[in-house]
Amino acid sequence: MSHLIAPSLLSANFLNLEKDILMLNQSEADWFHLDVMDGVFVPNISFGFGIIEKIRKATSKTLDVHLMIVEPERYIERFKKAGADIISIHIEACRNPVETLRAIRSLNAKAGIVINPGTPVSMLSEVIAEADMVLIMSVNPGFGGQSFIPGTMGKIAELRYLIKSRGLNVLTEVDGGIDLQNAPDIIHAGVDILVAGNTIFASPDPAQTIQQLKNIC
């Protein structure tokens, strides 16, 4: 499969979100990446169910919901109800990731497992078979506009090896600090989905930037 682009709406204009959503709808963006932060798991608070419900009504594209919250198992049903297609939970934030991934799938959503920059790929060993997607954080979560951590490239290679050696069918996503300079290497490393916030929304022509990210081959 050729790679997908998932713009992170964290960097969108919340004073005129509709305008950015219309732009994304007409652009080559594949998914909407929605960053939910609770101010506990990460030192920032973003948005929750209400905003996601509104976004759901404004787009038919896939809603890729990245939960940066503690005890995500308490809220997955409500995120599904709000319109999430994919629900990703942090392995560091969850008491029983296997059970939670199964619960997400039982709601007919895709289940993602996320690891922070400081969490080794080996931590995924016992949970990866329960996931539809693995998200590797390439910045410490909490804020948009940070720089890509170079050590991520080694983790991508390790993850590809893990997936291949187990014969699994799991999507891979990378999130944080992706720009037009580092995107080719990330794509060539075999990543399926690239999340980008600042690179898209701070550029003079976001739709064109999405196209540029999409056209990398």
Ligand code: DX5
């Ligand atoms: C960080 C979020 C990311 C972030 C990406 O905690 O998970 O999705 O918004 O933004 P950029 O591309 O600006 O690093």
Ligand code: ZN
């Ligand atoms: Zn994210």
